[in-house]
Amino acid sequence: MTAPMKVGLVLSGGGAKGAYQVGVLKALRELGTRIDAVSGASIGALNGGVLASSPSLDVAIERLEAVWERLANESPLSMKVPGYLALLAAAGLRVQGAGAVLGLVHSVKKIAGVFEFELPSWLDGLDEGLLDDQPLKQLMDEFLDSKQLATGVPLYVSLYRSNGGLQDLASAFMAELGLGNTPDSEFVHIQSLKEDQRKQALLASAAIPLLFASRKHGEKRYSDGGQGGWQTMQGNTPITPLLEAGCNLVIVTHLSDGSSWSRQRFPEATILEIRPQQSLNRATGLMSGAQDLLGFDVDKIPTWIEQGYRDTLHCVGRVMKAQQSRDELRGAEAALAGIRSENAGADETLADAMARLAKQH
Amino acid sequence: MSEQTPISPGSDICQILTCLPEKFVVDFANGIDVARERQRHMGTRDGFFARLYDGFTGQGDRHQAEINASLTDGVEGALNWLKDLSESLASSNRAIVQVNARVNALKLDVATLVDFSIQSRQTINLLSQRLDERCNALDRNVARIDCLQQAHLHLDDVFGKWGAGHFNMFTLSGRCYAALEELRWGAFGDYCQAASRAERQKQLERLANRAIIQLNKDAGIGQGERIATRERWLARPEHNAFLTDGEDAIRYLGDWTSPQATPFAFAASQMPEELPLHLPRIIAAPRVTEAMISELFLEAS
Numbered sequence: 216m217t218a219p220m221k222v223g224l225v226l227s228g229g230g231a232k233g234a235y236q237v238g239v240l241k242a243l244r245e246l247g248t249r250i251d252a253v254s255g256a257s258i259g260a261l262n263g264g265v266l267a268s269s270p271s272l273d274v275a276i277e278r279l280e281a282v283w284e285r286l287a288n289e290s291p292l293s294m295k296v297p298g299y300l301a302l303l304a305a306a307g308l309r310v311q312g313a314g315a316v317l318g319l320v321h322s323v324k325k326i327a328g329v330f331e332f333e334l335p336s337w338l339d340g341l342d343e344g345l346l347d348d349q350p351l352k353q354l355m356d357e358f359l360d361s362k363q364l365a366t367g368v369p370l371y372v373s374l375y376r377s378n379g380g381l382q383d384l385a386s387a388f389m390a391e392l393g394l395g396n397t398p399d400s401e402f403v404h405i406q407s408l409k410e411d412q413r414k415q416a417l418l419a420s421a422a423i424p425l426l427f428a429s430r431k432h433g434e435k436r437y438s439d440g441g442q443g444g445w446q447t448m449q450g451n452t453p454i455t456p457l458l459e460a461g462c463n464l465v466i467v468t469h470l471s472d473g474s475s476w477s478r479q480r481f482p483e484a485t486i487l488e489i490r491p492q493q494s495l496n497r498a499t500g501l502m503s504g505a506q507d508l509l510g511f512d513v514d515k516i517p518t519w520i521e522q523g524y525r526d527t528l529h530c531v532g533r534v535m536k537a538q539q540s541r542d543e544l545r546g547a548e549a550a551l552a553g554i555r556s557e558n559a560g561a562d563e564t565l566a567d568a569m570a571r572l573a574k575q576h
Numbered sequence: 577m578s579e580q581t582p583i584s585p586g587s588d589i590c591q592i593l594t595c596l597p598e599k600f601v602v603d604f605a606n607g608i609d610v611a612r613e614r615q616r617h618m619g620t621r622d623g624f625f626a627r628l629y630d631g632f633t634g635q636g637d638r639h640q641a642e643i644n645a646s647l648t649d650g651v652e653g654a655l656n657w658l659k660d661l662s663e664s665l666a667s668s669n670r671a672i673v674q675v676n677a678r679v680n681a682l683k684l685d686v687a688t689l690v691d692f693s694i695q696s697r698q699t700i701n702l703l704s705q706r707l708d709e710r711c712n713a714l715d716r717n718v719a720r721i722d723c724l725q726q727a728h729l730h731l732d733d734v735f736g737k738w739g740a741g742h743f744n745m746f747t748l749s750g751r752c753y754a755a756l757e758e759l760r761w762g763a764f765g766d767y768c769q770a771a772s773r774a775e776r777q778k779q780l781e782r783l784a785n786r787a788i789i790q791l792n793k794d795a796g797i798g799q800g801e802r803i804a805t806r807e808r809w810l811a812r813p814e815h816n817a818f819l820t821d822g823e824d825a826i827r828y829l830g831d832w833t834s835p836q837a838t839p840f841a842f843a844a845s846q847m848p849e850e851l852p853l854h855l856p857r858i859i860a861a862p863r864v865t866e867a868m869i870s871e872l873f874l875e876a877s
Contacts, residue, residue, distance in 0.1 A: 220596040393633040464596055473617025475638055478603075478610070479645045485599040487606050490613035494620070530609050537605040538597040541657075544664055551671055562678065569685050572692060 221251045223462030227452045228257025228421075228441035229470020230508035231302075232495055234287075234516040236262045237279045238523025239468050239489055244272050246531055252460050254371040254402070254453040256440040258470070260420035261302070265358045267367035267405065278358045280520075285354060287516035300509060302355075303421055361413045365406055371456035372420040373400035373440030377429040383442060390445030400443025400450025403432075448476040458484050466531075468523070472496060489530050491522060604653025611646035614639050720771075727767035727779065734758050735786050745822040748795050749809040749864055752787055753844035756872045757829050759783065768873055780873055784865050791861040802860040806851065809864060810843060823847065838871035840864060 224243075226236050236259065243250065250272065255263030262279060269275035286302060364370065376398065377383055389395040403416050412432065419430035419437040429438040443450025452474070457465050458481065468489045469476065478486045497515040498506035506512065618639050621630055630636035734755050737743065743751040759765055764783070768776045797803055812823075830845020835852035842848070843855050856863065 391633065393635070464602075472620070473614055473639060475635065475642075477638075477642055477645075479642065485597070485602050487602050488610050490609055492609070492613070494616075530606060533609065534597055534602050534605040537601050538595075541598060541601055541660075542595075544660070548664055548667065551668070555671065555674070558674075558678065562681075565682075565685060569688065572688065 220249075220464060221462045222248055223252045223254065223454075223457030223460065223465040224250050224263075225452055225454050225457065225465060225467040226253065226255035226259030226263050227448070227468055227470050227474070227476070228255075228259050228439070229451075229495075230258055231286075231513070231516070232470040232507060232519055233258030233262055234283045234519040235470055235491075235495065235523035235526075236468055237276065237283055238520040238525070239466075239527045240266070240272065240276050240279065241520075242524045242527035242531070243466070244276060245528075246535075248466075250368060252369040252371070252457050252462055254373070254457050255420070256373040256400070256451045256453050257421045257423075258302075259453075259468075260372040260417050260440065261359070263370050263372065264364065264405070264414075264417045267370035268358055268360050268363040269367065270363075278354075282354050282358065283516050283520065286513050303418075303423070303427060304352075359414055359417065361410045364413050365410065367406075369460060370405040371402050371453060371460075372405060372416055373402055373443060373450045373453040374416065374419050374432065374437040375400045375440050375442040375450055377436045377438040380429070380438070383438060387442050387445055393446070396447075397442050397445040397450075400440045400453070401437075402453055402456040404456065446475070447480065448474060452476040454481065454484070454486070470495065487531060487534055489523075489527050492526050492529055493522070495519070495522070600653050600656050603649045604657065607646040607650045607653070611643050611650070614643050614646075618643075723763070723767045723770065726763035730759060730763040731783065731786070734762075734764075735790060738790050744794075744813060746826060747810050747812055747844070747847070748791060749840070749844035749868070750823075750826050750847075751794060752791055752865060752868055753830065753841060753872075754826060755787065755790075756783075756868055760872050765873070776873075780869055784862070784869055787865040787869070788861045791865060795861065797861065800860050800862070802858050802863075805843070805855060805857050805859050809859065810847060810851075833871070838875065840867040841871045844868065 226233075229235070250266075253263040253266055255261070265278050265282065266272075266275040269278055282302070375383070378386070383397075386395070386397045390397045405413050405416060408416055415430050416432055416437075419432055420440040421427075422429055422438040427438075429436040431437075440453070441448075441451035449455075452467060452469070454465055454467060464485050464487065466487045466489060467476070467478075469491070472491060472494050474490070478484075478488060496507055497512060497518065507515075618636070621627065621636070627636070630639075738751060738755050743754055746754055764779070768779055771779065792799065792801075795803060795808065803809065826845050827847070830841055833842035833845055835842045835848070836854070839852035839855040843851055851857070
């Protein structure tokens with residue numbers, strides 16, 4: 216218990232459910248935890264970027280709340296695209312083939328008009344300008360600042376070396392079926408990069424294949440870091456760089472129910488997982504996973520923040536309660552040992568006095 | 577169940593994540609949440625296609641393996657904790673044994689001290705009693721010495737006056753009678769009355785010696801020389817110092833005397849024409865003195 220505490224925080228990827236991590240940070244602040252290093256994948260990398268760009272945990276939480284509340288306050292009817300995609304675009308990612316998508320939307324709407332077929336409401340505004348949420352873009356420009364990143368807590372992000380969008384998706388699909396595995400993601404220390412590369416690396420980590428163009432980093436192209444090491448979630452839950460950085464307590468947040476990431480692969484590390492105590496899924500139906508991932512129902516964002524907060528207090532609280540019992544036991548043992556040595560002195564003094572009394576008698 | 581109890585941000589345990597927790601404690605406690613979450617997730621995968629999918633991809637087995645590993649870790653953590661607790665309990669029990677042994681030893685010591693205290697109290701009581709007796713004896717002795725001192729001073733005063741000639745107005749035996757009467761009614765008389773027989777005898781001898789010396793000196797006779805009672809011992813002084821008032825005073829003082837019981841005192845105080853039958857007609861100073869002392873201090877009391 217005398218070793219200096221170095222706490223690492225892993226922010227896993229999980230699309231719009233990244234709001235959960237805001238609640239995690241709020242709870243950690245209340246617990247008085249100092250965060251010494253952060254790693255993230257995908258949305259975790261963006262959240263981590265805002266955290267690392269902030270001068271303090273309080274400011275980071277304020278900024279993250281501002282971003283996620285901005286998304287949450289959009290009326291679902293007025294949203295032109297799923298919230299998560301809007302967030303990525305606001306951060307600077309460029310939608311792949313946006314022109315083609317717009318043309319497709321126009322065609323679909325014309326055909327639907329001919330046949331008097333009612334389309335989903337979120338498609339209504341697509342032709343008026345895709346992903347043009349200027350206030351959100353301003354927030355992300357301000358909060359993801361390359362200069363401020365240099366002075367923040369060490370930030371590591373996972374990047375997946377892209378072989379092209381379709382190839383990447385195919386690899387992930389095969390890995391999901393257990394017929395293979397995707398190559399491991401690479402981990403990049405953001406502060407070690409040149410100033411102009413820092414934000415690019417963050418965006419690359421969050422670039423969903425096909426939807427967003429992969430980002431060039433060095434001579435290679437990279438996309439969403441959550442794809443790497445699919446079966447063990449090596450890329451989506453990037454704990455390795457934090458352990459290599461010397462963190463002796465790593466707090467791991469998960470953004471999926473029943474995450475297959477396993478602490479058993481790191482037998483020497485002290486890992487505290489924040490797992491959801493109830494389902495993170497909000498949508499139902501066949502495409503519910505994609506809906507939650509992309510944030511079709513942005514009004515659910517506050518519930519994820521609240522859940523992250525409660526789950527963290529629960530999971531960390533349980534550990535702390537157990538550790539408190541251990542500490543009390545150790546304290547009592549130390550007190551007992553101390554009083555024993557004092558007793559020896561008292562015994563000696565009493566024995567001496569009684570011996571003198573016996574001699575006089 | 578405690579694991580279902582919500583933990584509020586204000587509770588004590590939420591203010592202490594500032595010290596590194598032990599790994600096995602984290603694995604033990606956090607493993608419960610991890611296993612529960614996986615179990616809950618597996619519980620939701622009970623549809624036909626979900627079971628088929630999990631079986632095909634191996635995800636079901638992987639989840640089960642993780643739950644098993646968490647449980648194993650939990651049991652190992654519990655074993656560690658139990659081992660620590662057992663060691664701590666053994667240590668506490670040893671401490672309790674030591675405490676009991678010390679309490680027993682302390683009881684014995686207390687019993688010894690109580691015994692010592694009782695003996696000390698008895699000794700102190702005895703000492704106090706003896707000290708009281710000793711103090712009382714000393715007080716009595718001091719009082720006796722004080723009385724003796726007063727008696728001696730009185731004796732010195734009276735014989736000082738006699739020697740200085742203040743009794744010269746009386747007959748020789750009258751002088752002795754007057755001196756003895758003054759001593760009898762003062763400190764000297766009181767002392768003789770309170771003193772033991774031997775002490776009284778000793779003081780009366782002292783008085784007799786001084787009176788014999790003074791009488792011999794006043795009569796101008798030698799040691800043991802006898803002179804006539806009427807002509808010398810009861811003769812009025814020839815010089816002018818003799819006063820009738822003095823004779824009256826002597827007579828008044830001796831009005832208790834009788835010729836039979838106290839012939840010497842009677843003759844000296846009353847100056848009778850006819851001397852008592854038992855009074856010798858020729859007599860030495862010691863006989864006058866001793867007889868008169870005997871009549872005043874022994875027979876009169």
